[in-house]
Amino acid sequence: MRILKLLIVLLSFPIFAQQGGMWIPSMLQGMNENEMHRLGMKINAQDIYDVNNSSIKDAIIHFDGGCTSEIISPKGLLLTNHHCGYGEIQSHSTVENDYLQDGFWAMSMNEELPNPGMVATLIVSIHDVTNTVLEGVSQLSSESEKQKKIQDNISRVQTTFPKEAWQENKIKTFYEGNQYILFVTETFKDIRLVGAPPSSIGKFGSDTDNWVWPRHTGDFSIFRIYAGKDNKPAEYSKDNIPYTPKHFLPVSIDGIAEGDFTMVFGFPGRTQEYLPSFAVEQIVNTLNPAKIEVRDAALKVQDGFMRKDQAIKIQYASKYASVANYWKKWIGESQGLKKSNAIQLKKDYETEFLKQVAKNGKQAQYGNLLSSFEKNYSAINDYALARDYFIEVALRNTELLSAGFRLYQLEQLYKAKGEQAFNDRKDNTIKSFESFYKDYNAKVDEKVAEKLVALYLEKSPLLSSELKALDKNKIVSEVYSKSKLTSYNGLKSLLEGDANKVLKNLNKDKGYLFVKKLADNFYANIGPKYDEINLEIGALQREYMKAQLEMFPNGRFFPDANSTLRITYGQVKGYNPSDAVYYEPVTHLEGVMEKYVPGDYEFDVPTKLLDLIKNKDYGQYAENGKMPVCFIATNHTTGGNSGSPALDANGNLIGLNFDRVWEGTMSDIHYDPEICRNIMVDIRYVLFIIDKYAGAKHLIEEMKLAHPKKM
Structure with a gap:
């Protein structure tokens, strides 16, 4: 029984499928969709990914090749992490105008700042091209010959697969080269900085709190996609106009509770779950x-x-x-x-693997x-x-x-x-x-x-x-x-x-x-x-x-992350990092004050935020008189998921993924659903900072606020 239990935990599928895995959005129909519904999701797989109609995937953006961002208005407003936009915020900063220290807010579109070289990539469609890419490979003997043939085939398919003139074809390998998928993409090249809180909010806790829970970081920044007058990607021009998306995410201000369904949609960078x-x-x-x-x-x-x-x-x-x-x-x-004894778990799994090989006569x-x-x-x-x-x-x-x-x-x-x-x-x-x-x-x-x-x-x-x-x-x-x-x-x-x-x-x-x-x-x-x-x-x-x-034909093996568009789903949930310690899943502004150290570069708090806290001036964004800041859930994330939207059961934006708990950072290699948690800034805190702290109400008015729990 012990070996079987270890096998199940290591694969993270038969029992813990909803808590581990990074799934290709075009392949959710079936078992994944059923599990998502059992966890509380109220929309369908087609609402998430649809080639012929607008769907949630049309609002998910690969942000400058390394992070994720999402479109949150009909005028191409982009939300991502503060640390994802950090380089651009810094590049616009000087000693006289230090946007890292003071924050930046464009009060009109004319004040939005261009960022040469920055790109935002949208996925148009996803296609399995495995058979074409592997054509003629099996009869070759050496590994180098096989790889050359595969690369030749990839080059040919990328060149010939149908697309529009302004689009690109990109092929990625999955399951260690056992599957190949083609992504048709559009890349926008005029991305402008709209707003960013000061680092004392956007980077609160800095490196001390990095990878740590409880967290109190308002890790967000705002950009905008501009396009040509035909709404297609274009190089920077003062004549460009805000991009009109096929879909943008409604923003829920009803909040979250432990046990709520969560879905993170983004571009996770790299995992190695199947290493020996x-x-x-x-x-x-x-x-x-x-x-x-x-x-x-x-x-x-x-x-x-x-x-x-x-x-x-x-x-x-x-x-x-x-x-x-x-x-x-x-x-x-x-x-x-x-701590999780991952090496021994791998060895136990390998013992079971060899038993299955012998049982199936595949020695x-x-x-x-x-x-x-x-x-x-x-x-x-x-x-x-x-x-x-x-x-x-x-x-x-x-x-x-x-x-x-x-x-x-x-x-x-x-x-x-x-x-x-x-x-x-x-x-x-x-x-x-x-x-x-x-x-x-x-x-x-x-x-x-x-x-x-x-x-x-x-x-x-x-x-x-x-x-x-x-x-x-x-x-x-x-x-x-x-x-x-x-x-x-x-x-x-x-x-x-x-x-x-x-x-x-x-x-x-x-x-x-x-x-x-x-x-x-x-x-x-x-x-x-x-x-x-x-x-x-x-x-x-x-x-x-x-x-x-x-x-293991009944196992459900998700492909390792490779910077392609993925869905991971789970629930808002606390956890026990060690004996006699339990972490609640939500933090509040009271925790900011508990960590506050005047003048400290990691834990200082801006005067205006101190005043808002003192007066409890939280507007419509508080819950029971308290201002939520961050929350955690069981979504399986990694680098590249920074800036990914956290969505509720209806596909509304409830948070912004930015980190993982330190106890669970081994999830790139070994996912343990008991302690692995992703960390998100609550969207209500984002809205509160934009509205009450920055006074940028025009940005709030540009969004579509939703009340799904009151429907």
């Missing part, structure tokens, strides 16, 4: 600890500077938040995987899958660790090195494709670096580099003899005192002239030469072998996924 135990063990014991240590060192340095200098705080606010986000997530993930086909996994994960260990060190140190957390690596890619482009390609990329590179150096501080970056380069040279495996010979105490000071990569003018001077002159200049620069040593070592000693073994692991994972579907 060997992979999870490597993540917990090797990869996560290394990445956590690197980011911990970087954050301590940046935080020290940000607390002392307001200009640096503005420069590094978005960068610090980005680095801290996954640093804290990895810590919680590792703790959760250990020849599937009997060696797990032993092959074990062999390959052992072989890839040092390469995976060295790869993570290179990415974390050279590409993500040391800015001069990341800039130098882009120039390294420029040199490789010249060698591969010649001078014309080099010149085209060079011009774009120079232009793109302008915004990079606007928020760059060489003094801060040098101190970060001192810590991170030392870690890299001490702990990364597979270093070349040349790197091992470097003096970690001197190399960073030499780079930052002599390299021209510490300023935008310096970088531009390195890129002046034809290709030969540029490459000659680059290869004299101390910073560039150090990056080149790191990159050359990666591409000679790490990357190729990692890719080779990982390709084999990918093939095993695809076969393992196929085998699980076959061995």
Whole structure:
């Protein structure tokens, strides 16, 4: 019985289907729809996804490639998280007009701020193209040949599948390559900032409260989609008009209660629910600890500077938040995987899997899958660790090195494709670096580099003899005192002239030469072998996924997240994170005051909000004299779901997804319905801040407020 119970919990389907899973909205009809109705949903699957008529999916937007947003008015008003719009809010901020500190509210459309490069993508339709993509693949012998054939087929289908001229076709893989689905999309390129609360509201609790419950964060910002006069996507123009959507979400102000049905609709980024135990063990014991240590060192340095200098705080606010986000997530993930005994659960499941293989007489086909996994994960260990060190140190957390690596890619482009390609990329590179150096501080970056380069040279495996010979105490000071990569003018001077002159200049620069040593070592000693073994692991994972579907035909396997449109459904519910501790599912403004620390950059509260709280001036948005702020539910979410709408049983907007509880961040790998909860800001708090705090009543008037519980 114990093995069977573990199997059910691990799969999270037969008993806990409503609490785990990220389902493709075009495939809800049947068992998913029936379960949603049993949980309290009052609409139908066709109301959620319909190709021929307007449906909820027409209001769900992939926000700038990384978050989710939703249309909440007939004039293209977009709601997403404050942290999703953080970079744009910061880019419009100066010391004189600090929108991060003070907030921003456009009181008319003329005041809405354009954001060059920002995009918003809408899903038009979804189509299964598996048979066409896998055509001619099965008879090929090597994995590399199979992947090449698949890519050729994908390219052909994307080119030939019917669409309008302004639309795009995008094919994504599901079930580890056992299914392929095509999405017809429309991408809007004129997205303007409409409103954002100050960080003391939109980021209340900052990094201390990140991934934590109870939460009191008004994590929202507002944008607007503009289109051409034909209502189709268009580049920015002052003549563009607000987009008229096929559907926008009505906003419920009736609130929520424990047990209420909830549905989150969005673009979850990546999950790995079907990894074997060997992979999870490597993540917990090797990869996560290394990445956590690197980011911990970087954050301590940046935080020290940000607390002392307001200009640096503005420069590094978005960068610090980005680095801290996954640093804290990895810590919680590792703790959760250990606490939930996920590795042993995986091993128990694998034992049951092998029994089913033997029972079905499939030993020849599937009997060696797990032993092959074990062999390959052992072989890839040092390469995976060295790869993570290179990415974390050279590409993500040391800015001069990341800039130098882009120039390294420029040199490789010249060698591969010649001078014309080099010149085209060079011009774009120079232009793109302008915004990079606007928020760059060489003094801060040098101190970060001192810590991170030392870690890299001490702990990364597979270093070349040349790197091992470097003096970690001197190399960073030499780079930052002599390299021209510490300023935008310096970088531009390195890129002046034809290709030969540029490459000659680059290869004299101390910073560039150090990056080149790191990159050359990666591409000679790490990357190729990692890719080779990982390709084999990918093939095993695809076969393992196929085998699980076959061995457990009654299991309901949702596809791992891959930044495609998904539905996850559940209920508003509290939870027990540990013995004798129970968390209620809703927080209120009283909790803001309990955390309030005057002058603290994480827990300060704006004077106007203090006055509203003191006077209990909550308008129509309070419940029993209390102002709700956030709530939690059992929806299975991940990165990319930030900004996703939380919908009630009727498809009305009740909240805005922005986080998960720390105890459950391992849900990307192992979902435990007892403790995994997603965190949402209550839509009533959003409306309260817009109306009573910002005085932007025109935005409220633009929405359609609903009272579903009074109907």
